[in-house]
Amino acid sequence: MENFDFRKTKTIENSRAHCGLIKTPHGIIETPNFIFCATRGAIKGATMEQMEATGAQCILGNTYHLGLQPGPDLIEKHGGLHRFMGWAGPILTDSGGFQIFSLGCGGVVDEIKGKRTCSIHPKSLVKVTEEGALFRSYVDGSHCWLTPEISVLIQQKLGADFILPLDECTPFHMQREQTALSMERSHRWEIRSMQQFSRTFEDRQRMYGIVQGGVYEDLRAASVDFVNDQPFFGQAIGGSLGGSREQMHDVVSMTMQRLAQDRPTHLLGIGGLQDILAGVEFGIDTFDCVHPTRIARHGCALVSQPENDKNREHINLKNRQYREDLNPIENDCDCYTCRNFTRAYIHHLFKAKETTGGLLLTIHNVRFMVRWMLKIRQAIQNDTWIQFVKTHKK
Amino acid sequence: MENFDFRKTKTIENSRAHCGLIKTPHGIIETPNFIFCATRGAIKGATMEQMEATGAQCILGNTYHLGLQPGPDLIEKHGGLHRFMGWAGPILTDSGGFQIFSLGCGGVVDEIKGKRTCSIHPKSLVKVTEEGALFRSYVDGSHCWLTPEISVLIQQKLGADFILPLDECTPFHMQREQTALSMERSHRWEIRSMQQFSRTFEDRQRMYGIVQGGVYEDLRAASVDFVNDQPFFGQAIGGSLGGSREQMHDVVSMTMQRLAQDRPTHLLGIGGLQDILAGVEFGIDTFDCVHPTRIARHGCALVSQPENDKNREHINLKNRQYREDLNPIENDCDCYTCRNFTRAYIHHLFKAKETTGGLLLTIHNVRFMVRWMLKIRQAIQNDTWIQFVKTHKK
Numbered sequence: 001m002e003n004f005d006f007r008k009t010k011t012i013e014n015s016r017a018h019c020g021l022i023k024t025p026h027g028i029i030e031t032p033n034f035i036f037c038a039t040r041g042a043i044k045g046a047t048m049e050q051m052e053a054t055g056a057q058c059i060l061g062n063t064y065h066l067g068l069q070p071g072p073d074l075i076e077k078h079g080g081l082h083r084f085m086g087w088a089g090p091i092l093t094d095s096g097g098f099q100i101f102s103l104g105c106g107g108v109v110d111e112i113k114g115k116r117t118c119s120i121h122p123k124s125l126v127k128v129t130e131e132g133a134l135f136r137s138y139v140d141g142s143h144c145w146l147t148p149e150i151s152v153l154i155q156q157k158l159g160a161d162f163i164l165p166l167d168e169c170t171p172f173h174m175q176r177e178q179t180a181l182s183m184e185r186s187h188r189w190e191i192r193s194m195q196q197f198s199r200t201f202e203d204r205q206r207m208y209g210i211v212q213g214g215v216y217e218d219l220r221a222a223s224v225d226f227v228n229d230q231p232f233f234g235q236a237i238g239g240s241l242g243g244s245r246e247q248m249h250d251v252v253s254m255t256m257q258r259l260a261q262d263r264p265t266h267l268l269g270i271g272g273l274q275d276i277l278a279g280v281e282f283g284i285d286t287f288d289c290v291h292p293t294r295i296a297r298h299g300c301a302l303v304s305q306p307e308n309d310k311n312r313e314h315i316n317l318k319n320r321q322y323r324e325d326l327n328p329i330e331n332d333c334d335c336y337t338c339r340n341f342t343r344a345y346i347h348h349l350f351k352a353k354e355t356t357g358g359l360l361l362t363i364h365n366v367r368f369m370v371r372w373m374l375k376i377r378q379a380i381q382n383d384t385w386i387q388f389v390k391t392h393k394k
Numbered sequence: 395m396e397n398f399d400f401r402k403t404k405t406i407e408n409s410r411a412h413c414g415l416i417k418t419p420h421g422i423i424e425t426p427n428f429i430f431c432a433t434r435g436a437i438k439g440a441t442m443e444q445m446e447a448t449g450a451q452c453i454l455g456n457t458y459h460l461g462l463q464p465g466p467d468l469i470e471k472h473g474g475l476h477r478f479m480g481w482a483g484p485i486l487t488d489s490g491g492f493q494i495f496s497l498g499c500g501g502v503v504d505e506i507k508g509k510r511t512c513s514i515h516p517k518s519l520v521k522v523t524e525e526g527a528l529f530r531s532y533v534d535g536s537h538c539w540l541t542p543e544i545s546v547l548i549q550q551k552l553g554a555d556f557i558l559p560l561d562e563c564t565p566f567h568m569q570r571e572q573t574a575l576s577m578e579r580s581h582r583w584e585i586r587s588m589q590q591f592s593r594t595f596e597d598r599q600r601m602y603g604i605v606q607g608g609v610y611e612d613l614r615a616a617s618v619d620f621v622n623d624q625p626f627f628g629q630a631i632g633g634s635l636g637g638s639r640e641q642m643h644d645v646v647s648m649t650m651q652r653l654a655q656d657r658p659t660h661l662l663g664i665g666g667l668q669d670i671l672a673g674v675e676f677g678i679d680t681f682d683c684v685h686p687t688r689i690a691r692h693g694c695a696l697v698s699q700p701e702n703d704k705n706r707e708h709i710n711l712k713n714r715q716y717r718e719d720l721n722p723i724e725n726d727c728d729c730y731t732c733r734n735f736t737r738a739y740i741h742h743l744f745k746a747k748e749t750t751g752g753l754l755l756t757i758h759n760v761r762f763m764v765r766w767m768l769k770i771r772q773a774i775q776n777d778t779w780i781q782f783v784k785t786h787k788k
Contacts, residue, residue, distance in 0.1 A: 042743055042750035047757075049730055070742040074718060078736060086734040324468060336443055340480040342472060348464040349436055355749065356436035363441075 004161075004206050004233060006264045010381050016256060016283030019380045022234075022264050024090040024161040025204050026082060029057050031264060031285035032376050034271065034369045035092055036293065040065045041075075041085040044293050045362030048086040054335065054367040055374070059087050060288045063154050064096030064103075064146070068139045072157035080159025092208075092266070092288070093160040095151045095193075098238075100125055100133045101169040128168065130185065148192040156200055164236060165193030167210045172240040179214040183239075186212045187226045194230060206233035208266060214240045215247060217254050224258040234264040237284075241270075249278050256282040273302070273313045273372060274394055280376055281389060292369050296361035299350045301329045302368040311394060317361070322347040335367035336360075398555075398600050398627060400658045404775050410650060410677030413774045416628075416658050418484040418555040419598050420476060421451070425658060425679035426770050428665065428763045429454045429486055430687065434463070435479040438687050439756030442480040448729065448761040449768070453481050454682045457548050458490030458497075458540070462533045466551035474553025486602075486660070486682070487554040489545045489587075492632075494519055494527045495563040522562065524579065542586040546601075550594055558630060559587030561604045566634040573608040577633075580606045581620050588624060600627035602660060608634045609641060611648050618652040628658040631678075635664070643672050650676040667696070667707045667766060668788055674770055675783060686763050690755035693744045695723045696762040705788065711755070716741040729761035730754075 005023040012018065022029040036043055036051065039062040043051055051059070061081050066072070078084040081091055103124045126134040132147030148166040155163040167186040170179050190209055197207050209232035213219030227235050237255055241248040252267065259265060264285040270276070271289020279287060292302060299318035306312045315322075317329075325343035337346075337360040349357030379388035399417035406412065416423040430437055430445065433456040437445055445453070455475050460466070472478040475485055497518045520528040526541030542560040549557040561580040564573050584603055591601050603626035607613030621629050631649055635642040646661065653659060658679040664670070665683020673681060686696060693712035700706045709716075711723075719737035731740075731754040743751030773782035 040743075040746040040748050041739070042746075042748040044749065047730065047750065047753060048734075065746070069746050070717070070738065074738060074742075077718070077720065078739070084736075084739055086739075323464070324471070326471065336441070340442075342478075344464065344468060345435070345472070345478055345480075348468075349434075352434040352436075352459070352463050354434050354436040355438065356441065359441060359753070 003203050006234065006262075012380060012383070012385055015281060015385065016261070017280050017380055017385050018283065019377050020264060020285055022090070022285070026088060026090045026161055027057070029090055029286065030377060032276070032280045032373055032380075033057055033286050034276070034292075034373050035060045035266075035286055035288035036366060036369075037062075037288055037290045038085060038087070039290070040069070041081065043362070043366075045296055045358050046293070046366060050363060051087070051366065052089075054363065055370040056089075056366060058090045058092060058286070059085075061085070061091055061093045061158060061160060062096070062099060063093050063151055063158065064099035066093075066158060067096060067146075067154045068137050068144070072154045076157040076159070080157075082159065090162070091158075091160040092162040093155050093158050093164065094268075095155070095164040095166040095210075096146050097133075097151070097167045098169050098268070100135050100146060103135075103138070130188075132166065132189075133168075148189040149196040152193050152196040153200065156197075156202065156205065159204065161205060162234065163197070163205055163207050164210060165190040165207060167212060167238055170212070170214055170239055172215070172243055174214065174240070176214075176216050176219070179212075179216060179240075180219055183212040183214070183219055183223055186210065187223070190226075190230065194232075208232055208234040208236045208264075210236045210238040210268075211255055211259065212239040213255075215242045215251055220251065220255045221258055224255055228258075228260045232263065234266065234285075235259060236266040236268050238268045245272075245275065248275065249282075252279060252282050252284070256284070259283075271369075273392075276372070276376070277389060277392060280380075292365040293362050296365045297358040299346075299357065299361065300365075301346075301361050302365045302372075303330055317343055317346045317357075318350045319347075329361075329364055330368075333364065333368065333371070335364045337364040337367075397597050400628070400656075406774060406777070406779055409675060409779065410655070411674050411774055411779050412677065413771050414658060414679055416484070416679070420482060420484045420555055423451050423484055423680065424771060426670070426674045426767055426774075427451055427680050428670070428686075428767050429660075429680055429682035430760060430763075431456075431682060431684045432479060432481070433684070434459045435469075435475065437756070437760075438684075439690055439752050440687070440760060444757060445481070445760065446483070448757065449764040450483075450760060452484045452486060452680070453479075455479070455485055455487045455552060455554060456490070456493060457487050457545055457552065458493035460487075460552060461490060461540075461548045462531050462538070466548045470551040470553070474551075476553065484556070485554040486556040487549050487552050487558065488662075489549070489558040489560040490540050491527075491545070491558075491561045492563050492662070494529050494540060497529075497532070524582075526560065526583075527562075542583040543590040546587050546590040547594065550591075550596065550599065553598065555599060556628065557591070557599055557601050558604060559584040559601065561606060561632055564606070564608055564633055566609070566637055568608065568634070570608075570610050570613070573606075573610060573634075574613055577606040577608070577613055577617055580604065581617070584620075584624065588626075602626055602628040602630045602658075604630045604632040604662075605649055605653065606633040607649075609636045609645055614645065614649045615652055618649055622652075622654045626657065628660060628679075629653060630660040630662050632662045639666075639669065642669065643676075646673060646676050646678070650678070653677075665763075667786075670766070670770070671783060671786060674774075686759040687756050690759045691752040693740075693751065693755065694759075695740075695755050696759045696766075697724055711737055711740045711751075712744045713741075723755075723758055724762075727758065727762065727765070729758045731758040731761075 010019040209227040271291040328338040603621040665685040722732040
């Protein structure tokens with residue numbers, strides 16, 4: 001029996017949408033699925049026991065943050081990240097590249113979505129050379145190198161089921177020529193990552209490749225060809241995805257048309273319901289984003305049908321209109337929060353600055369995402385996918 | 395069948411320590427027991443589902459805070475506080491008196507423990523008359539009266555199983571004469587509270603009396619006589635308990651010697667392990683305090699045997715010594731946190747400013763208190779109480 005496997009269990013004519021199973025030593029990920037972010041080794045606003053109860057199947061940990069605090073050696077002493085943070089299911093760790101550039105440039109999250117211009121005064125990034133990235137630790141101010149080899153070694157100590165190679169994350173506003181140079185460097189780093197991974201290989205981990213190339217079709221094509229040629233277990237779409245939802249969908253679409261279809265594909269950092277709908281149609285298997293847990297802490301609940309603004313995907317329970325609303329967040333939701341509490345209660349908790357409000361919304365939002373992905377898988381399995389997209393697309 | 399009942403199930407020779415059962419329409423409280431504080435309708439750092447899982451049996455809500463935000467009418471519309479905050483077990487609400495004087499004087503919590511002089515510039519208390527207390531709402535700045543009648547009416551809307559009459563909470567540093575006048579006013583307020591409670595009585599609630607009298611033995615005696623003569627279901631010991639642990643124990647001891655023994659007795663605002671041990675010996679049935687959940691948020695875990703300072707009852711996991719400590723908080727603890735996580739992991743979470751650290755410590759501290767009370771009950775039931783006190787008293 002192989003420790004790892006990927007197979008499609010259902011495909012659809014004239015669509016790349018499919019259901020699949022990703023097998024890992026820590027259990028199976030049914031795809032399409034959503035991966036929740038435990039950046040620093042914890043889901044913000046929920047225990048792992050609560051995560052498990054929602055039906056979540058996979059958690060993402062962050063190499064950069066965990067590498068600095070508490071450090072890979074301490075996590076290794078625990079027997080790895082699974083034991084350290086009390087999550088028995090599959091884990092993916094990213095390489096740390098995104099954070100170095102994000103913290104260096106002041107928000108690549110907005111950057112890859114085209115919302116912000118990169119700061120010209122990096123905050124923690126000292127320099128990037130062919131060797132890797134030199135940055136200042138936010139824990140103790142010391143200078144640290146993150147090279148492709150170091151990132152792999154850290155991730156092997158963390159022991160996630162899936163790991164990613166270090167890449168250079170280029171901002172949306174970068175010109176074509178710079179994006180091309182950066183992409184080529186990322187490819188060289190990916191090769192070095194694979195080499196390091198092979199040297200210290202253990203059969204409890206697999207590596208995903210990362211497709212770069214920004215918003216440029218020819219660069220994305222070149223990067224897809226590179227990734228297709230390497231012996232990665234899976235593949236992730238990284239880098240800038242454009243300045244609008246339309247451009248993001250275009251970039252993902254063109255990338256997916258060329259990308260090998262026999263591997264699981266992850267779309268990095270995307271978690272909007274509509275974006276997931278489009279991504280699944282393009283053939284994406286997994287998504288991750290801090291969005292569901294982040295908006296929970298700010299009083300927002302994911303809903304299928306927002307009453308006020310049909311273009312949104314959530315309601316803000318801090319709004320006065322929910323002060324006396326005796327309904328649950330959603331009538332048909334089976335989460336602990338919706339089974340037991342009213343919108344008025346959650347409104348009150350935020351008004352009273354009780355953090356339990358955020359805890360209850362986190363439970364709802366996580367369960368909402370789990371159910372959203374379940375509905376998507378069911379629609380594909382039941383041959384109602386095309387209808388499902390028509391009904392839910394905005 | 396009565397909705398409410400109290401009976402002792404085990405008594406001990408030459409000791410007032412006993413086990414008892416308090417029957418309510420929402421279930422039974424086994425005594426001695428600890429009541430956890432959900433001041434604003436939520437336990438800070440845990441959902442009610444998690445509270446239930448720890449074995450907690452009773453929750454305290456706060457009339458003053460809930461009366462201001464979200465207001466008694468909205469809670470009544472929910473069917474009461476049980477439904478509002480999702481707690482199916484017994485609930486006690488205090489009268490709001492403590493908070494008015496606490497917020498007015500800047501910290502009666504420290505005050506009753508003798509740690510702070512009352513500020514001469516009240517923060518929200520406008521005036522106290524025979525009618526009641528006039529204060530400014532911290533929600534909207536409006537002037538609000540809290541009278542004995544209003545407090546009862548609010549508590550009837552909240553619908554807790556046990557309610558308390560409004561009392562004037564006098565600070566430790568108050569002179570005997572003032573304490574006597576205040577006590578007498580509290581008695582008049584307790585009579586008015588009972589009268590209001592009788593007028594609007596529903597068989598789903600019972601009222602506790604409150605013994606005042608500060609640190610003065612003759613005043614405590616007079617207050618006990620007053621409470622003994624009134625038809626309260628139970629009784630609480632309130633007011634200043636002195637400036638030191640010894641004085642507090644003296645005040646509780648002298649009060650308990652005179653207080654009727656056929657009613658359940660609550661000791662307000664006390665939650666130290668040693669104080670509980672002493673209180674149980676004096677015949678106390680229930681205790682409440684924010685201590686276990688508050689120190690959790692600040693990185694502290696209750697433990698039976700602190701390694702460093704034997705006089706403390708907790709360890710601070712933020713301390714550097716726990717950075718690489720692969721042990722659980724306590725080896726013999728059966729809580730979710732101790733079964734799954736190391737001290738090093740919790741240390742890391744606080745270091746990384748992940749609020750999950752506080753959630754995990756809350757679960758541990760609540761379970762710790764539940765088990766502490768369980769051990770106390772078992773010792774009494776098994777006739778090993780005297781030995782138990784010898785072993786655990788510091």
